[in-house]
Each structure stands twice: as structure tokens, then as C-alpha cells.
Amino acid sequence: MDQLVQSFLPDPSQRQGTAPLGRLRFLTCGSVDDGKSTLIGRLLYDTRLILDDQLATLERESRRHGTTGADMDLALLVDGLEAERQQGITIDVAYRFMTTPRRSFMVADTPGHEQYTRNMATGASNADLAVMLVDARKGILTQTRRHAFIAGLMGIRHVVLAVNKIDLVEFSQERFDAIAAEFRACTEGLDFSTLQAIPISARHGDNVITPSINTPWYNGPSLLSYLENIVVEQETLARPFRMPVQWVNRPDLDFRGYSGTVASGRVQPGDHVVVQPSGAAAEIRKIVTMDGTLPSAGAGDSVTLVLDREIDASRGDVLAAADTPVRVADALSARLIWLHDTPLMAGREYLVKLGTRSVPGTVSRIRHRIDVNTREAEHAESLGLNDLGSVELHLQAPIAFEPYADSRELGGFILIDRLTNATVGVGMIEAELHRATSITWQELDVDRVARGRLNQQRPAVLWFTGLSGAGKSTIANLVERRLHALGRHTYVLDGDNLRHGLNRDLGFSEADRAENVRRASEVAALFADAGLIVIASLISPYRAERARARARLPEGEFIEVFVDASVDECRRRDPKGLYQKADAGLLRGFTGVDAPYEAPEAPELHLRTADASPEELAEHVVAELRGRGIFG
Amino acid sequence: MNALAPYPDALAVTLPSATAHLRQLEAESIHIIREVAAECRNPVFLYSIGKDSSVLLHLIRKAFYPSRPPFPLLHIDTGWKFREMIAFRDETVRRYGLDLIVHTNEEARAQGINPFDHGSFYTHAMKTEALKAALRHHAFDAAFGGARRDEEKSRAKERIFSFRTAAQQWEPKDQRPEFWHLYNGRVAPGESMRVFPLSNWTELDVWQYIQSEDIPIVPLYRAAPRPVVERDGNLIVVDDGRMRLHPGEVPEERMVRFRSLGCYPLTGAIESAARTLPEIVGEMLATRTSERGTRLIDKDEANSMEHKKREGYF
Incomplete structure (x- = not known):
């Protein structure tokens, strides 16, 4: 006996230098009466995790409900709810915990009934490994195939086939080998990276904790020893960085962080990231935690990331490595x-x-x-x-x-x-x-x-007004792109473009300019009726016309955006060469040169183009829409 | 050798390296806490002052740092908590600048409902009913609790987001499946969620985390000489003058501490010399009784927790 125990004890020289293994999360699945609950009870009992008061309860209950005669019914340790104890079956996913000197475990115990695919999928979603039980007398059943398929579907890569009740087939190697071979054949194509078959008796403990003398033909590890030593690879760390934004951390005006759990990869200050789906780019400045700022963070870490610039990102967006964004x-x-x-x-x-x-x-x-x-x-x-x-x-x-x-x-x-x-x-x-x-x-x-029924947005008209060359169309275009990326339904009405069609009969007299604005505001109102976010970009120099456009819409839907640039600055930019023509006298009635521009007195948004880039101003506009509840 | 040989004793007192999985547990709990803050309208933290609440509070502070926790603490005060618990509660709230709501079932208190005369009705009135009334009064749609799945058998199947009907009932068949780290916290008006971020922690994890993070705990968890009477196999600490002594009972000073804290007349102490955290962890590893074994209310019958939970007990 001493010798066998000795051979089981982990060799101290092997333990040194190996990285500590994190908690192993595995699920157990099997058909009714395969002995799953008994196996878990056995693991808990033999690893001395059943305490004296629990043992006393178990002895009492074994006499009352047990199915094992004079022996303790270890299954009663884990069959939790009264309802199922009376039915004698396990009806939901139960989570158990074990700690041995080598490793800590979380076990998801899932029932085997036909109608409980849902429970097995639930347990599998957070597991790295599946222990599949089969009854040595019955072999591979339809349920076994189904469990293997669902495990594969849910992305489990490591499987242990526990051939239980091996004592009831006279510890037959032949029987064990046949079952293992059949299992291997029927799980081909399921993408399991490891598969270990172990002959066990949950009821009597063979090969559960220690190797059994009853199966001298089996040279592999006991179930517990295998679970204690298996390395489930951390593939997620090697993948590109992604973090879904969970919560925007904004304690005061000076701090804005994005809190979340890193889904994959690593991140460190200086890394370039993009916010998806919008596509806005930024650089990581700091990784903040209550324990101090971190030099880096990796998959599974819950952190708060501070970026180097203000961008429009909120819960639901994904921060991803800029060079390998997500789809x-x-x-x-x-x-x-x-x-x-x-x-x-x-x-x-x-x-x-x-x-x-x-x-x-x-x-x-x-x-x-x-x-x-x-x-x-x-x-x-x-x-x-x-x-x-x-x-x-x-x-x-x-x-x-x-x-x-x-x-x-x-x-x-x-x-x-x-x-x-x-x-x-x-x-x-x-x-x-x-x-x-x-x-x-x-x-x-x-x-x-x-x-x-799709309009998960409130209609609105963003009315961009400002001098020619102030940057209205540029910003309007950026805003639309950003909104489009966010899945918002938009339409841009551009003053210049309208003059090619709808307003082609109009000139630049004061009356024609007023009519130009009137038509544009009518179209904007119709599109807003259809549920769109309309981005109207017109010089619209007169307050009265803008007020009329506002009056055409319900309260709160008209958002006047003053794109503010000085005449000198616009003249310097002169993207279409119009100031040059106007200055040369080739254009008459040009706003800012020989026609007045009545700046808005109280615009909803005042964009000072001298202070910020068009991208930043566009972000500002998008944030304003969000703030107004135009969309969530 | 027979196959029934239990796990070799020599190994049972050493530990696996805790850091890797404690970090993972911490990150997962923080994730859960933030989900609630982001998705629920009016959450609250049911603060019970015990070690699990201390760990949960620590995780909540971490989840939102540098922001303050964006929801208040709620303490259901039965009026029979240890004085050191109340002092610790008030000191904790002051230290971290937290918002605390204290709720007591004043009606029951006025009627003189007490743990000596009213047994399980006392627990029902001062804890279960008081909690339900407070949640209803403030219209909280999510309540954090420190319960763990390893505490008790009926909790092994508890969800992390545990759904409660508008009548604040827990129905085992009504619970939502939980996949990956996706939680569904959506509720209709009146319905609510109890959320258990420590679901996957064990008692050992809690103590190791307290040790590694240096988290303040109520001094009652550490051994000290305290006035004790022995009653039905339990060591009851005489915390104040309201303690009713049976004929012949004389409090005697003994070196004791608590594994679990509740109302003082209903919570048994254990004899112990463990004053420091390493000593407490060491004692825990060698223990042969379960954590809730010292809680008198759990012992009624095998399914007593299940019944209490259906009624709305945490």
C-alpha cells in the first residue's frame, strides 16, 4: 500500500519550475444512472472535502433515500434540491468546488436527460474540459454521442472518457478498449485536442483518486491525477487585443476611462486601438486599477483603460488592436x-x-x-x-x-x-x-x-450653418459616416448639391436664397418624418429663414449647429476658389464678402473650427446627439 | 492497498498556488459587478458586515475605481447584531465615504420579537420580511449579495443573476440559463435580481483573498477571550445585557472566534487560538466541520435553506 501511495505522490522535483496551474473548470456529463453524482461525491469524499457534519447528514439521509443498501450513497452529497431528490434525478446545472494540494477545481454537473441539452450547453460554456461518463455495461449510447457533439459545438477541446462501473464487467480490459475505440471513432471531426479514456468505479473508487490494483492492465493516470496535471492552453492570450467597453468610468471632468474585461490578447500603454463599430482611433495612455496603474493587461483581466484623446465610445463598443480590428x-x-x-x-x-x-x-x-x-x-x-x-x-x-x-x-x-x-x-x-x-x-x-419597426432612433435635423469654407460639408460628412457606422439612419442635404437639382432654378438674390433655404427645410422635415437623422449643410445666412426651418419641426428635433470660422480663415482656406472669385468681383452677393451673414445667437451647438480638428468636432456632434437621446 | 484509500493526509495541509485563480476570480467578480451597474436602473449592495461582504465591498470599490461605487449599501439591522459588527460597519462607511441605508422591521421590534422567544419567526420577521420591505420601499431592481455556491447544497445550482418575481419569490424553474459571461439582468417593474458576484468563490478563496489583499474584517473573526455560555453544543458569546441566561448558566471567559457572523444569540463561536490570518487559514484547512455549522437557523432540516430561499431569505 505504501508503495502505491508513494508512486501517486507528486514528485517534488517535477513540481518545481512548473507554472502554477489556474483553477480547472470542467463539466461532467452522462446518461441517467451512469453514476455522475456518485463520481463527484466520490471525488469530494476522497479528497476529504466532506466535513464531519455533512457526513453525519449523509449517513442519516443514505438510510432514508439511499439506493446503495448499507453503504453511504455518495450521490446524495450532490443531488441538491428537494424536488429532484424526490424524483431521484438531477434537474439543473450544479456547481461544485474542490481543492487539492495541486489544483483548485470548479465542476459543472449537468444532467443527462434528452430534454436537457440546454443545461449541458450552459455548463460547457464556461468549461475547459468535459468528463463524459459511460456505463461499462452499456457502452456508447445515443446520449454519449450527443454529449460529445454539444461539447464540441460549445468549443470544449479536452475530453476525458470515464468508463464507469468497470467493476460490473469484471474489470475487463477488452470491454474498456472496445468502448474507448468506439468513442474515438464517433468523435472524429469534433476537434478535441486531447482525449483520455480511464476505467473507473465511482462507487468503489477504482482509478478515481489512486490507481487501482483491479486494473493492472491500465497504465494511465487516475482521474484526479489527470485533472490535476492537464494544461488547458491559454489561446486567448495569443490572439489580438479586444475589450468590450462595459462601463464608461467618469468620476469627474478630468478623468474618462473605459472599464471592461479584456476578451483576448494583451494591451499596454502606447498601443494603438480602434473603437468598433465606429472606427475612431486612439492610443492607450494608462491602464488604471485600484492597485495602481499596470504596465500591461491580458485576456481575462478587468481593467480601466484611459485613451490619449476624447473619442465617442460607450458601453457596447469594442476596443480592438488598430492593426487587426474585429469584424x-x-x-x-x-x-x-x-x-x-x-x-x-x-x-x-x-x-x-x-x-x-x-x-x-x-x-x-x-x-x-x-x-x-x-x-x-x-x-x-x-x-x-x-x-x-x-x-x-x-x-x-x-x-x-x-x-x-x-x-x-x-x-x-x-x-x-x-x-x-x-x-x-x-x-x-x-x-x-x-x-x-x-x-x-x-x-x-x-x-x-x-x-x-426599426427606428431605434429619434428623428432629428442637424442644421449646419456657417460661411462658405467654414467646414460645414466636411464635418457633416464625418458625422454621417460615424452615425452610419453606428447603424443610424441618416441623410445629408448639402446646399451645393441641392442647387444641382431641386434648386437649380434659384440664384443668389436674397429672395432666391430664402427660397433655397425654405425648400431645403421642407425636404429636411419630410425626411425627419420618415424617421431619419437629417444633416442639412447650408450657408443659410439669415436668422429668419433658419427660424422658419426650426418652426417646421417638432420641439427638440431641430438642432442648429453653428460652424464658426472667421472670414479671414475661410478666405485663407478657400477650398472652392470662391473667395478669390468674389474678391475679384466675379461673384456677386457672396456671403461674407458683399452679403451679410447673421450668426446664430443661441445655436444648440457652437463648433469653433479654430480650436479643434473636423474629426473632434464631428465626435462632439455625435456625442451631443447621444446626450439628447436621439439614439442610445 | 485498496481503492478506497482517501487522499494522502500528508498533502492535505499544503495549498496550491492561489494567486492565479484568485486573480481570475477577482476579475470575474468585477465584471459581474460592472454589468449590474451598467444594466440595472437602481442597484443596491446588501451589506451584512461579514467577511464575504468585506470581500464584496473591496471588489465593488475596485470595479469602479477611481469612481465611487454608484449605488448605496443596505444593512438589514435585526437589532441583535454583535456590537463590534455595528462599530465596524460605521467605521467602514466612514473610511470609504459610502452611502449606507439601515433598515429595521420597526413594527416587529416594537412588538418585542426576539431570538429567545420567537425562534424561526424572529428570523422571518427581522431578516426575510425586513429585507423584502426595504427592497420594495426603495424600488431596488438589483441587490448584490455575498452568497457563494459552496456554502450549502441548495446554493450549488443558484444563478449568478438570480431572478425574483414581483412578489420577491425565487422559483427554481424560473431561473435564466447563464452562458459564458453574458448575464441577462432585464426585469419588468416590480421584479428584481439578486446578484452574487462571489458565486464561484470558496470559503478558502475568501480567506486567502482577505489575506493577500489585506482587507479589514470584523475583529470577531480573530480569537480573543470572550464571555461564553455553552448551549446545546454551541458556544454563545454574551454580547450584551439582553442575553437570557438559563438557570445555572454562568458566562465564562474562553478563547473563541467566529467563522460566520449573524445575530449574536444565534451564532455559535468556535474555540480557537487563531489571531492572525495565516493562523485562521491554517485552522480552516484542518477543520472538520462546515462553515454554516455554527449558524443555528440552518439546522432545522435538510432543505431548510431551500425553503427559506423560496420565501425570499437571502
Whole structure:
């Protein structure tokens, strides 16, 4: 006995120099009566994590509810809720904790019933490894295949096949080898990077903690020893930097930080990042924590990042490495598991939560349902509870994402019912859809319906006024680009462009200028009626005309933006050579030269172009819209 | 050798390196705390003054630094907490400049409801009902608590975001599945979330974190000579003159400390000489009883926590 215990003890020389292993998160899955609860009870019991008072309770309850005769029923240690204890089954995901001298563990215990795909997927979503139990007498069952498939689907890369009740097949090596071989064959293509089969008896403890003398033909490690030593790679650290903004940290006017958990990669001061989906660029200045500023942060760290400039970023945006930004799309293909009794219907609107972003969206098409037992695709009009499907998803605004195969944090999403707030679906993004090629007739139909209820924004007219050459069109264009990237519905009415068509009959007399502004304001009001954010860019030199444009719109929808640049500065810039012509007398009635400009007295926004770049001013305008609740 | 040999004893007193997984736990808890601040309208921190609350408060301060926590603390004061707990609470609030709401079921107090005469009704009135009334009064839609999944069997299946109906009931079948680090905190008016950022921490993690972060805790966790009476196998510290002594009971001074804190007449102390954190952690590793074993209210029956939780007990 001493010898066997000795051989199990970790060799001190091996322990030195190895990096400490973080907590291992694994899930256990198996069919009913495979002995999962007994196995976990056995691990807890044998690692001395069951304390005296719990043991006393267990002995009492074993006599009352137990199924193991005179022995203690270790399964009762973990079958928690009264409801399931009475039914004798495990009905939800339970989390247990174990600590051995080598490692700490979190175990997600998930039930094996047909109807509980949802629970297994839940447990798998935060696990690095799956322990799959099979009954040595029964071998690989349909459920076993399903569990392996779901583990693979959820991105688990490490699997232990625990062939339980090996005592009930006379510790037969032949039986064990046959089961292991069948499992290997049926999990081919599931992308597991390690797979270890271990013959065990949860009830009697063989190969659970220590190697068993009953299986001399098995030379591998005991289950616990294997779990204590396995290295689950930190792939996320090697990937490019991404951090979804969780919360904008603004204690006072002097500090603005972006708080979040790093989803992948590393970041350090000086790194260039972009805010997605808007695309605004900045540099990391500081990594702030209560323990002081950090030289760098990596995947999994919760930090607050301070940037070198003020940009428009808020909860839901993703900060990403500037040289390898994430993808942005509003149409995606995904695998979806349905979690609710009310089935998924294509075309119904749900709230999609991915990272820290929530956007309304619809499943526009169910491509097919996937039978989790046979892995075959079948036609489906809807998905019911525990169904898995391949779907197309259309969102009301573009989101920053990564395929699930690359990132759990930016590729996994949930669907929330907007009426009941229930979490009804969980999805894994495969790829973006290219609308031009993927949209079929029917989907256009859906899109038209979706467009009707789509306006997650309040209409507004941003009325840019200022001298020719002040920068109205430049800033208007930047604002529209930024808004468009944020998924907002916009239209720019440019004074010069209108004169090519709608206003082509008008000159530059005072009356014609007034009519020019009147027509532009009518069009702006119509577009606002249609729900758009209109960006009107006209010199509009007269207060009276601007007041009329304002009066044409409901209170609060007209936002006058004074693009302020001195005549001298505009003359210096003179982007269209007009000042030169006016100064030379070739143009008559040119505002600022020989026609007056009545500056706004109380504009909603006053942009001083001498003090800031067009990009910064555009950010300012976007922030103002947000502040006014034009969009969230 | 037989296969039933338990884990070798020689190893049971050493520890795995804690830093890697404590850092991970800390980051995950901070993530959860920030999600609530970002998504819930009116959150509150149910501050119970104990070690788990001390850790949670520390994490909340970290989550928002350099900002102050953007929500208040709520303490349900039964009127029977240890005096040192109340002093510690007030000192903590002062030290960090926090907003504290203290709520007591004044009606029950006026009726003289007390732990000596009213047993489990006392707990129901002064804790469960008081908590529900305070949450309702302030219309909090999310309440942070320090509960952990390792504390008790019925908590092993608890969600991190635990949904409560408008009647503040917990329904096991009504809970939302939680994937990755995505939490759904959306509730209709009147409904609420109890949020447990320490769900995945163990008692050992809590102590190791307190040690490594040097987090202040109530002195009652450290051994000291205290006046004690032994009652039904529990060591009850006589904290003030309201303690009712049974005939023949005479308080005697013993070296004791607490693993878990609650109302003083209902919380058993353990005999211990552990004054420092390393001593406390060492004692914990060698212990053979569970943490809540010293809480008198949990012992009624096997499912007593489940029943209390359904009613709205934290």
C-alpha cells in the first residue's frame, strides 16, 4: 500500500519550475444512472472535502433515500434540491468546488436527460474540459454521442472518457478498449485536442483518486491525477487585443476611462486601438486599477483603460488592436440552441446580447435544424426547446464580433425575449453574411417589415450653418459616416448639391436664397418624418429663414449647429476658389464678402473650427446627439 | 492497498498556488459587478458586515475605481447584531465615504420579537420580511449579495443573476440559463435580481483573498477571550445585557472566534487560538466541520435553506 501511495505522490522535483496551474473548470456529463453524482461525491469524499457534519447528514439521509443498501450513497452529497431528490434525478446545472494540494477545481454537473441539452450547453460554456461518463455495461449510447457533439459545438477541446462501473464487467480490459475505440471513432471531426479514456468505479473508487490494483492492465493516470496535471492552453492570450467597453468610468471632468474585461490578447500603454463599430482611433495612455496603474493587461483581466484623446465610445463598443480590428456586420450566420418552451419563429424580433452590446435583431431564416444525435440537417420552420439549428440573423445595427471558433467572448450571444425578458436562445456566430449574395426574395420581405419597426432612433435635423469654407460639408460628412457606422439612419442635404437639382432654378438674390433655404427645410422635415437623422449643410445666412426651418419641426428635433470660422480663415482656406472669385468681383452677393451673414445667437451647438480638428468636432456632434437621446 | 484509500493526509495541509485563480476570480467578480451597474436602473449592495461582504465591498470599490461605487449599501439591522459588527460597519462607511441605508422591521421590534422567544419567526420577521420591505420601499431592481455556491447544497445550482418575481419569490424553474459571461439582468417593474458576484468563490478563496489583499474584517473573526455560555453544543458569546441566561448558566471567559457572523444569540463561536490570518487559514484547512455549522437557523432540516430561499431569505 505504501508503495502505491508513494508512486501517486507528486514528485517534488517535477513540481518545481512548473507554472502554477489556474483553477480547472470542467463539466461532467452522462446518461441517467451512469453514476455522475456518485463520481463527484466520490471525488469530494476522497479528497476529504466532506466535513464531519455533512457526513453525519449523509449517513442519516443514505438510510432514508439511499439506493446503495448499507453503504453511504455518495450521490446524495450532490443531488441538491428537494424536488429532484424526490424524483431521484438531477434537474439543473450544479456547481461544485474542490481543492487539492495541486489544483483548485470548479465542476459543472449537468444532467443527462434528452430534454436537457440546454443545461449541458450552459455548463460547457464556461468549461475547459468535459468528463463524459459511460456505463461499462452499456457502452456508447445515443446520449454519449450527443454529449460529445454539444461539447464540441460549445468549443470544449479536452475530453476525458470515464468508463464507469468497470467493476460490473469484471474489470475487463477488452470491454474498456472496445468502448474507448468506439468513442474515438464517433468523435472524429469534433476537434478535441486531447482525449483520455480511464476505467473507473465511482462507487468503489477504482482509478478515481489512486490507481487501482483491479486494473493492472491500465497504465494511465487516475482521474484526479489527470485533472490535476492537464494544461488547458491559454489561446486567448495569443490572439489580438479586444475589450468590450462595459462601463464608461467618469468620476469627474478630468478623468474618462473605459472599464471592461479584456476578451483576448494583451494591451499596454502606447498601443494603438480602434473603437468598433465606429472606427475612431486612439492610443492607450494608462491602464488604471485600484492597485495602481499596470504596465500591461491580458485576456481575462478587468481593467480601466484611459485613451490619449476624447473619442465617442460607450458601453457596447469594442476596443480592438488598430492593426487587426474585429469584424463588423449586421447580418450573420450562427448555430443556435433554443432554450425556451415557446418556439423560435423566424421574423420575430429579439434582443441580441453579445459582449456588452444589446441590439434588436431577427432570425431571418432557419436554414435547417441539426439532429444532435445523428448530426444531420433537417428542414425546419421553427426551433423548439433544446433544438439546435443553423440560422441567419439580421441585426438593427452593425456589431463588432468574431467567429465563435476564434472567441467565446465575442462570438457567443444570447437572445432575450423583449416582452418577458427571458433568455430564450443561445448562439455561436459562424460568419457574416454578405447581403448582396445572401439575401433572397423572402428575406427582403422580412427586411421591409423589420424596417418599419426599426427606428431605434429619434428623428432629428442637424442644421449646419456657417460661411462658405467654414467646414460645414466636411464635418457633416464625418458625422454621417460615424452615425452610419453606428447603424443610424441618416441623410445629408448639402446646399451645393441641392442647387444641382431641386434648386437649380434659384440664384443668389436674397429672395432666391430664402427660397433655397425654405425648400431645403421642407425636404429636411419630410425626411425627419420618415424617421431619419437629417444633416442639412447650408450657408443659410439669415436668422429668419433658419427660424422658419426650426418652426417646421417638432420641439427638440431641430438642432442648429453653428460652424464658426472667421472670414479671414475661410478666405485663407478657400477650398472652392470662391473667395478669390468674389474678391475679384466675379461673384456677386457672396456671403461674407458683399452679403451679410447673421450668426446664430443661441445655436444648440457652437463648433469653433479654430480650436479643434473636423474629426473632434464631428465626435462632439455625435456625442451631443447621444446626450439628447436621439439614439442610445 | 485498496481503492478506497482517501487522499494522502500528508498533502492535505499544503495549498496550491492561489494567486492565479484568485486573480481570475477577482476579475470575474468585477465584471459581474460592472454589468449590474451598467444594466440595472437602481442597484443596491446588501451589506451584512461579514467577511464575504468585506470581500464584496473591496471588489465593488475596485470595479469602479477611481469612481465611487454608484449605488448605496443596505444593512438589514435585526437589532441583535454583535456590537463590534455595528462599530465596524460605521467605521467602514466612514473610511470609504459610502452611502449606507439601515433598515429595521420597526413594527416587529416594537412588538418585542426576539431570538429567545420567537425562534424561526424572529428570523422571518427581522431578516426575510425586513429585507423584502426595504427592497420594495426603495424600488431596488438589483441587490448584490455575498452568497457563494459552496456554502450549502441548495446554493450549488443558484444563478449568478438570480431572478425574483414581483412578489420577491425565487422559483427554481424560473431561473435564466447563464452562458459564458453574458448575464441577462432585464426585469419588468416590480421584479428584481439578486446578484452574487462571489458565486464561484470558496470559503478558502475568501480567506486567502482577505489575506493577500489585506482587507479589514470584523475583529470577531480573530480569537480573543470572550464571555461564553455553552448551549446545546454551541458556544454563545454574551454580547450584551439582553442575553437570557438559563438557570445555572454562568458566562465564562474562553478563547473563541467566529467563522460566520449573524445575530449574536444565534451564532455559535468556535474555540480557537487563531489571531492572525495565516493562523485562521491554517485552522480552516484542518477543520472538520462546515462553515454554516455554527449558524443555528440552518439546522432545522435538510432543505431548510431551500425553503427559506423560496420565501425570499437571502
